[in-house]
Amino acid sequence: xxxxxxxxxxxxxxxxxxxxxxxxxxxxxxxxxxxxxxxxxxxxxxxxxxxxxxxxxxxxxxxxxxxxxxxxxxxxxxxxxxxxxxxxxxxxxxxxxxxxxxxxxxxxxxxxxxxxxxxxxxxxxxxxxxxxxxxxxxxxxxxxxxxxxxxxxxxxxxxxxxxxxxxxxxxxxxxxxxxxxxxxxxxxxxxxxxxxxxxxxxxxxxxxxxxxxxxxxxxxxxxxxxxxxxxxxxxxxxxxxxxxxxxxxxxxxxxxxxxxxxxxx
Amino acid sequence: xxxxxxxxxxxxxxxxxxxxxxxxxxxxxxxxxxxxxxxxxxxxxxxxxxxxxxxxxxxxxxxxxxxxxxxxxxxxxxxxxxxxxxxxxxxxxxxxxxxxxxxxxxxxxxxxxxxxxxxxxxxxxxxxxxxxxxxxxxxxxxxxxxxxxxxxxxxxxxxxxxxxxxxxxxxxxxxxxxxxxxxxxxxxxxxxxxxxxxxxxxxxxxxxxxxxxxxxxxxxxxxxxxxxxxxxxxxxxxxxxxxxxxxxxxxxxxxxxxxxxxxxxxxxxxxxxxxxxxxxxxxxxxxxx
Numbered sequence: 008x009x010x011x012x013x014x015x016x017x018x019x020x021x022x023x024x025x026x027x028x029x030x031x032x033x034x035x036x037x038x039x040x041x042x043x044x045x046x047x048x049x050x051x052x053x054x055x056x057x058x059x060x061x062x063x064x065x066x067x068x069x070x071x072x073x074x075x076x077x078x079x080x081x082x083x084x085x086x087x088x089x090x091x092x093x094x095x096x097x098x099x100x101x102x103x104x105x106x107x108x109x110x111x112x113x114x115x116x117x118x119x120x121x122x123x124x125x126x127x128x129x130x131x132x133x134x135x136x137x138x139x140x141x142x143x144x145x146x147x148x149x150x151x152x153x154x155x156x157x158x159x160x161x162x163x164x165x166x167x168x169x170x171x172x173x174x175x176x177x178x179x180x181x182x183x184x185x186x187x188x189x190x191x192x193x194x195x196x197x198x199x200x201x202x203x204x205x206x207x208x209x210x211x212x213x214x215x216x217x218x219x220x221x222x223x224x225x226x227x228x229x230x231x232x233x234x235x236x237x238x239x240x241x242x243x244x245x246x247x248x249x250x251x252x253x254x255x256x257x258x259x260x261x262x263x264x265x266x267x268x269x270x271x272x
Numbered sequence: 273x274x275x276x277x278x279x280x281x282x283x284x285x286x287x288x289x290x291x292x293x294x295x296x297x298x299x300x301x302x303x304x305x306x307x308x309x310x311x312x313x314x315x316x317x318x319x320x321x322x323x324x325x326x327x328x329x330x331x332x333x334x335x336x337x338x339x340x341x342x343x344x345x346x347x348x349x350x351x352x353x354x355x356x357x358x359x360x361x362x363x364x365x366x367x368x369x370x371x372x373x374x375x376x377x378x379x380x381x382x383x384x385x386x387x388x389x390x391x392x393x394x395x396x397x398x399x400x401x402x403x404x405x406x407x408x409x410x411x412x413x414x415x416x417x418x419x420x421x422x423x424x425x426x427x428x429x430x431x432x433x434x435x436x437x438x439x440x441x442x443x444x445x446x447x448x449x450x451x452x453x454x455x456x457x458x459x460x461x462x463x464x465x466x467x468x469x470x471x472x473x474x475x476x477x478x479x480x481x482x483x484x485x486x487x488x489x490x491x492x493x494x495x496x497x498x499x500x501x502x503x504x505x506x507x508x509x510x511x512x513x514x515x516x517x518x519x520x521x522x523x524x525x526x527x528x529x530x531x532x533x534x535x536x537x538x539x540x541x542x543x544x545x546x547x548x549x550x551x552x553x554x555x556x557x558x559x560x561x
Binding site for chain 1: 454
C-alpha cells in the first residue's frame with residue numbers, strides 16, 4: 008500500500024466521480040514515493056446525511072496537499088475523520104501504512120498527526136507557553152521550545168499572556184507552533200489564512216514552506232486559491248463530498264480564474 | 273462591632289465548607305460535564321463517617337481529617353467506574369438523575385443505620401474555647417476551619433495552575449475534544465478527577481462535623497446552597513467556586529444575624545442579582561452562558 012503513487016490515486020478518484028461533476032486525472036509533476044497519509048474510499052455521515060462519498064486522497068512526506076471546495080463540500084469533515092474526531096465513517100485511513108481505524112484521536116495525535124483547527128483552538132485558561140507545552144512530544148524531530156521562540160519571537164514576548172489575548176494571526180502562529188513543538192509529522196491545517204491580513208497570510212506561507220522542507224506532510228483546507236497555489240504541490244477539488252478534480256500546482260495556477268468562478272469567489 | 277466580627281468569622285468558616293465543596297463540584301463539572309447532585313450527600317457522608325470513626329472506633333478528628341477524604345476518594349472512584357461512566361455519552365441529564373437517585377439512597381441508608389437524630393461530635397481538643405483579640409472573642413475552631421479551608425483552596429489552586437496535571441485538567445475542562453486531538457488521553461484523568469471532587473466534599477463534611485448537627489439530611493439544604501454558589505461563581509469556574517463559596521457563607525451569616533426571617537432568601541436574591549447582571553456568573557466565561 009505504501010508504495011502506491013499519486014497517479015493510481017488520481018485514477019481511482021476519476022473512476023468514482025466520472026459520472027458526476029468532472030473527471031479527476033493524475034496531475035502532472037507529482038512524484039511516486041512512499042505515502043504518509045492514505046485515505047481510501049472514505050465515506051462519512053452525520054446521522055442520516057452523507058457528507059463524504061468514496062474519497063481517496065494521499066499525502067507524501069514533505070508534500071503540501073490542499074483540499075479546495077466551497078463551504079459544506081466536506082473538507083473539514085475529511086480532516087476531522089483523519090484526526091479521529093468524526094467516527095461515523097467507512098473506508099480506510101492509514102498513516103505510514105498502519106490502519107488508524109481502531110485508534111482514538113489522542114492515539115492518532117501521538118502517532119504524529121497534528122491538528123490545527125479552523126478556530127485555531129487556543130486555550131483561554133492556559134498561557135501562551137502552556138498552550139505550547141500541553142501536547143506531549145511525539146517525535147525526535149520535534150521543535151524545542153527555544154526553536155519555537157526563535158522562529159516566532161512574538162510568542163516568546165507574550166509567553167505569559169492568556170492564549171486568547173493574542174491577535175488572530177498570532178493565535179494562528181501559536182496553533183501551528185504547538186503541533187511543531189509536539190513533533191507532528193503530518194499537519195492538518197484547517198483554513199489557516201482565514202480572516203488574516205495579507206502580510207500575515209504571507210508569513211504563514213513561509214512557515215508552511217519551512218516545515219515542508221523538514222519533511223513534514225501538510226494537508227491544507229483552503230478557500231483562498233491564491234494562497235493555496237503559493238504553498239501547495241497538489242490540489243484536490245471537493246464538491247458535495249466527492250473529489251471532482253485532482254490537479255498539480257501548475258495546472259491549478261493555469262486554471263485559477265476558472266476555479267475561482269467555480270468556487271464562487 | 274465585636275458581634276459583626278464574630279458573624280464575619282462564622283460566615284467565613286461556613287463559606288469554607290461551601291468553597292471546598294463547590295471546588296469539587298466545579299472540577300467534576302469541568303472535566304466530566306456532570307452536575308453531581310450527590311455532592312451534598314457526599315458532604316453528609318464525610319461528617320457521618322467522622323462521627324462513626326469517633327463514636328465506634330475512637331478515632332479522633334485529626335485522623336479523620338486525613339482518612340475521610342481518602343475514603344471518599346475511593347467512594348468517588350467506585351461511583352465513577354461503576355455508574356457515572358456508563359452515562360457519560362448520553363445527555364447530561366441522565367447523570368444528574370443518577371446522582372439524584374444516589375443521594376436518596378445514601379440519605380435513606382444513613383437514616384436506616386443511624387436514625388434521624390444527630391450523631392454527637394465534639395470540637396477536637398486544642399481547638400475548643402475562644403480566642404480573645406482585644407474585646408472580641410472568637411471561636412478557636414471557627415478560625416481553624418476558616419484558615420484550613422483557605423489553605424486547601426490555595427493548595428488546589430496551585431495544583432491546577434502550577435503543575436502539568438493542573439494544566440491538563442484546565443485544558444480538558446475548556447475543550448475536551450481539542451485536548452484529545454492534541455494527544456492527551458483525557459479519559460485517563462476522568463476517574464481521578466471525579467474521586468478528587470468527591471474527596472473535597474468529604475473533607476468539607478469532616479470540617480463541618482464539630483459545628484453542625486450530623487444527620488442524614490444535613491446535605492439536602494447544603495446542595496441547594498451549593499448550586500447557588502456555583503451559579504454565582506460561574507459554572508465551571510474554579511476561582512469563581514471558591515470566591516462565591518466564601519461570599520455566600522458571609523451573606524448567609526449576616527442574614528441569620530441581622531434578618532433571621534430572610535436568611536435563606538438572601539442567598540437566592542444574591543444569586544438572582546448576579547445572574548441578572550452577569551448571566552454567566554462572577555467568573556464564568558461569557559460564551560458558557
